[in-house]
Amino acid sequence: MFLDDLLTDFGPRFRVPLGAIRTGLRYGRMPLFVSWIVTNRCNLRCVYCGCPHIKTAELSTEQALRLVTEMADLGVLAVHITGGEPLVRKDLDRIVSRLRSTGVRFGISTNGTLVPKRQALFEGCSSVSLSLDGPPIVHDQHRKTGQVAEVLDACRVLSSMDVETRLVSLVTRNTTTDSMRFVMEQAQVYGAKVYFQPALDVVLSTTDENPVVAQSKKVNALFSDLIDFKTAGKPIGNSVASLKHMARWPHQEPLRCMLQRVAVRVDPQGVLLPCHERADAPDGVSVLDGGFGSALSSLKSKSCTECWGSSRVQARESFRANPAELISLAGTMLGSQSAR
Ligand SMILES: C[S@@+](CC[C@H](N)C(=O)[O-])C[C@H]1O[C@@H](n2cnc3c(N)ncnc32)[C@H](O)[C@@H]1O
Ligand code: SF4
Ligand code: SF4
Numbered sequence: 001m002f003l004d005d006l007l008t009d010f011g012p013r014f015r016v017p018l019g020a021i022r023t024g025l026r027y028g029r030m031p032l033f034v035s036w037i038v039t040n041r042c043n044l045r046c047v048y049c050g051c052p053h054i055k056t057a058e059l060s061t062e063q064a065l066r067l068v069t070e071m072a073d074l075g076v077l078a079v080h081i082t083g084g085e086p087l088v089r090k091d092l093d094r095i096v097s098r099l100r101s102t103g104v105r106f107g108i109s110t111n112g113t114l115v116p117k118r119q120a121l122f123e124g125c126s127s128v129s130l131s132l133d134g135p136p137i138v139h140d141q142h143r144k145t146g147q148v149a150e151v152l153d154a155c156r157v158l159s160s161m162d163v164e165t166r167l168v169s170l171v172t173r174n175t176t177t178d179s180m181r182f183v184m185e186q187a188q189v190y191g192a193k194v195y196f197q198p199a200l201d202v203v204l205s206t207t208d209e210n211p212v213v214a215q216s217k218k219v220n221a222l223f224s225d226l227i228d229f230k231t232a233g234k235p236i237g238n239s240v241a242s243l244k245h246m247a248r249w250p251h252q253e254p255l256r257c258m259l260q261r262v263a264v265r266v267d268p269q270g271v272l273l274p275c276h277e278r279a280d281a282p283d284g285v286s287v288l289d290g291g292f293g294s295a296l297s298s299l300k301s302k303s304c305t306e307c308w309g310s311s312r313v314q315a316r317e318s319f320r321a322n323p324a325e326l327i328s329l330a331g332t333m334l335g336s337q338s339a340r
Pocket of ligand 1 (some may be wrong): 170
């Protein structure tokens with residue numbers, strides 16, 4: 001109790017990190033980074049993604065707003081909003097407005113379709129991750145005809161607002177060195193960085209085989225090329241250490257990682273999950289049953305054998321290189337989050 005009072009007395013300037021320390025003492029985990037799948041609904045049907053087919057209940061607006069307040073009180077530093085397509089949630093403006101007013105940093109992943117219509121959402125947003133897999137012959141084949149044009153429109157809107165934009169590009173069987181060049185050229189035009197990541201062997205959030213998964217030799221070779229592109233100064237956001245990790249896809253090994261102590265996921269129904277699991281993992285506890293802190297104390301730790309999402313890999317590599325830089329990881333974690 002004494003320590004609690006002492007931490008509170010440091011005052012509002014230190015509220016966020018001290019709140020996290022207090023939470024760590026009380027609940028055994030410090031949830032600094034939250035990846036929040038606000039919905040599984042989506043206005044696209046990408047060939048490699050099963051999210052839109054998962055029918056789940058969603059937190060109501062009031063429940064979502066309460067969750068933001070609780071997260072802020074418990075010291076969460078950064079929330080990455082993802083989906084499904086988060087912009088299909090009509091109340092997203094109220095959710096981000098609560099994030100702004102509580103001082104929690106936030107990032108958003110989107111397919112770009114609704115960015116021009118919902119521009120106001122991005123005010124105060126730390127970074128936006130937009131998926132772009134290549135020129136139309138690659139990307140539109142994965143997503144829908146005309147989607148590249150929509151993503152580039154979104155890039156224009158975001159660059160006019162000076163919002164940090166990240167292009168998240170999946171390496172699939174359709175990826176070529178030229179298609180990666182196309183994405184890097186677009187990044188150059190809009191002042192963005194590209195984060196490449198391998199498409200998983202399964203359709204996201206399912207156990208079905210991904211119809212566009214690449215052969216491992218191809219992935220290994222393309223990531224080796226990306227290391228050369230990065231060294232040559234191309235706008236690639238992945239660190240060299242991350243690219244080296246990706247170049248070993250789909251190698252599986254027990255991974256030592258402390259990030260699951262500070263990074264969690266929340267699914268659309270409010271179920272709290274460890275860093276590496278998605279909505280298809282049923283063993284979390286809902287924040288609706290006693291709040292975020294209580295769900296946190298019930299969270300089970302598991303060791304990972306795979307880690308391929310670009311922002312997680314990046315955060316893991318940076319944390320391994322310099323554990324003292326935990327707080328500056330907030331920016332790294334505000335990137336796109338795929339499954340593993
Ligand atoms: C699930 S989407 C949610 C955000 C938004 N709807 C979008 O498409 O960017 C988040 C990221 O997961 C990636 N993704 C989807 N299916 C995947 C798969 N099977 N393997 C790896 N990444 C995948 C998407 O390309 C996207 O960059
Ligand atoms: S990858 Fe994103 S845009 Fe595509 S179906 Fe999944 S959630 Fe929707
Ligand atoms: S998914 Fe990656 S970053 Fe997250 S706990 Fe596992 S190894 Fe660490």
